[in-house]
Amino acid sequence: MSRYLTGAFAPLKREHTEHALSVEGRLPSGLDGLFTQIGPAPAGQPRRAFDGSYPWFMQDGLVCGVRLRDGRAAWFRNRWIRSRRVARALGETPAPGPRHFPIDTVNTNLIAHHGVLLALVESGCLPVQLSETLESIRYTDLNGQLPRGFAAHPKVDPATGELHALAYSPLRRWAEHVVVAADGHVNLAGRVDLGGRPLLHDIGLTDRSVVFFDLPVRFDVRRAAAHAFPYRWHGRHRSRIGLLPRAGGPVRWLAIEPCFVYHIVGAEEAPDGGLTVHALRYASLFDDGTDPLARPATLWEWHAEPGADYAVARPLDDLPHELPRTDPRRECRPRRLHYGITHDSSREQSGLLRFDRRSGRGEVRQLGPGVLAGEAVFVPRAPDGAESDGWLLYFRTDLAAGVTALVVLDAADLTGAPVATVRLPVRVPIGAHSSWIRSDEWKAMA
Numbered sequence: 001m002s003r004y005l006t007g008a009f010a011p012l013k014r015e016h017t018e019h020a021l022s023v024e025g026r027l028p029s030g031l032d033g034l035f036t037q038i039g040p041a042p043a044g045q046p047r048r049a050f051d052g053s054y055p056w057f058m059q060d061g062l063v064c065g066v067r068l069r070d071g072r073a074a075w076f077r078n079r080w081i082r083s084r085r086v087a088r089a090l091g092e093t094p095a096p097g098p099r100h101f102p103i104d105t106v107n108t109n110l111i112a113h114h115g116v117l118l119a120l121v122e123s124g125c126l127p128v129q130l131s132e133t134l135e136s137i138r139y140t141d142l143n144g145q146l147p148r149g150f151a152a153h154p155k156v157d158p159a160t161g162e163l164h165a166l167a168y169s170p171l172r173r174w175a176e177h178v179v180v181a182a183d184g185h186v187n188l189a190g191r192v193d194l195g196g197r198p199l200l201h202d203i204g205l206t207d208r209s210v211v212f213f214d215l216p217v218r219f220d221v222r223r224a225a226a227h228a229f230p231y232r233w234h235g236r237h238r239s240r241i242g243l244l245p246r247a248g249g250p251v252r253w254l255a256i257e258p259c260f261v262y263h264i265v266g267a268e269e270a271p272d273g274g275l276t277v278h279a280l281r282y283a284s285l286f287d288d289g290t291d292p293l294a295r296p297a298t299l300w301e302w303h304a305e306p307g308a309d310y311a312v313a314r315p316l317d318d319l320p321h322e323l324p325r326t327d328p329r330r331e332c333r334p335r336r337l338h339y340g341i342t343h344d345s346s347r348e349q350s351g352l353l354r355f356d357r358r359s360g361r362g363e364v365r366q367l368g369p370g371v372l373a374g375e376a377v378f379v380p381r382a383p384d385g386a387e388s389d390g391w392l393l394y395f396r397t398d399l400a401a402g403v404t405a406l407v408v409l410d411a412a413d414l415t416g417a418p419v420a421t422v423r424l425p426v427r428v429p430i431g432a433h434s435s436w437i438r439s440d441e442w443k444a445m446a
């Protein structure tokens with residue numbers, strides 16, 4: 001059996017709703033919102049490739065969430081996104097709305113923007129609008145404004161509320177630059193000719209540009225035909241970083257050495273045109289059939305001088321980690337801190353990392369053998385304040401006990417006792433991304 005169907009990944013059997021969860025410690029009253037995790041977990045029979053393998057990334061989307069309000073944990077819910085496949089497994093009607101892609105599985109990320117809670121996936125399918133209780137309302141093209149899908153990792157400029165995304169699909173050799181204003185108006189700002197079909201998971205956002213990697217992990221039609229994960233390493237592809245002006249216009253390309261990046265930590269542009277990008281780098285991925293999640297990524301920096309057509313990369317640290325998160329108030333601005341998850345597979349043990357660029361060092365909270373963490377999200381204590389002033393929220397799963405808790409740490413005291421721990425009624429399977437959605441972010445929801 002695949003390791004993605006057992007232990008920490010084992011799918012839940014049904015949907016749960018539990019109210020008035022027990023809390024150790026004191027939940028800060030300032031935490032008024034939803035903590036969620038979305039990830040692949042089959043609702044019924046898993047999706048299998050023709051060779052019998054289990055492509056984890058392609059399974060049904062499951063959202064698990066906890067509502068925090070008034071110093072209480074009001075409820076826990078887990079809900080599958082009502083794709084056609086999930087609806088069939090549950091004997092229900094699929095969520096209404098357009099799809100724009102043959103596969104309508106949505107399983108990668110969750111955001112709120114212009115008052116709408118959206119579950120996201122990349123590579124072609126449209127988002128699903130969720131209710132504040134995590135029910136699938138509809139697949140949405142944002143009132144007819146998204147002609148060709150969306151993206152899993154859009155970035156929002158906190159100064160303007162403007163969202164930027166690069167929508168790509170294996171059906172096209174170009175990506176679409178989608179800009180969504182704070183009021184929900186969509187501007188299709190232009191197309192980026194990719195000369196092929198790369199996996200384009202994340203972007204960076206500066207005050208002037210969208211920054212992205214164009215790398216050798218690319219669509220493979222033979223793998224797609226076999227219903228396997230349809231991307232693999234193509235060694236002959238030239239790797240590069242693209243800088244796309246936020247207002248539209250030609251891309252500036254910077255040649256780089258081959259590698260793979262899922263997640264960008266941050267990007268900074270100097271007034272003179274110099275660029276610095278921080279990201280979690282894999283030497284290669286999907287190149288030899290080995291387990292993609294077993295390959296560690298480490299923090300690297302790419303730097304390009306003004307006017308240069310290439311960027312030079314260097315490692316900043318050797319501690320493998322993934323799922324980087326930063327202070328959302330500082331998107332588009334230089335950031336000193338980021339958080340991430342370390343993993344020791346020999347002991348099935350996660351750690352929470354806080355990396356400080358100023359000192360060049362990372363501090364780790366080890367969770368102990370058999371204890372795993374989902375993505376840790378930094379939640380600011382207030383709309384303004386110091387970069388470390390806030391909480392770190394994450395799902396902590398004890399494998400032996402088969403239980404998960406939502407843990408709240410003081411972000412400035414990474415290794416100290418938790419501020420609060422919320423016991424959940426079920427084990428939350430390992431997923432993709434976690435999110436914190438403030439209650440005022442969905443107030444305008446239809």
Ligand SMILES: [Fe+2]
Nearest residue numbers: 153201262433
């Ligand atoms: Fe991601």
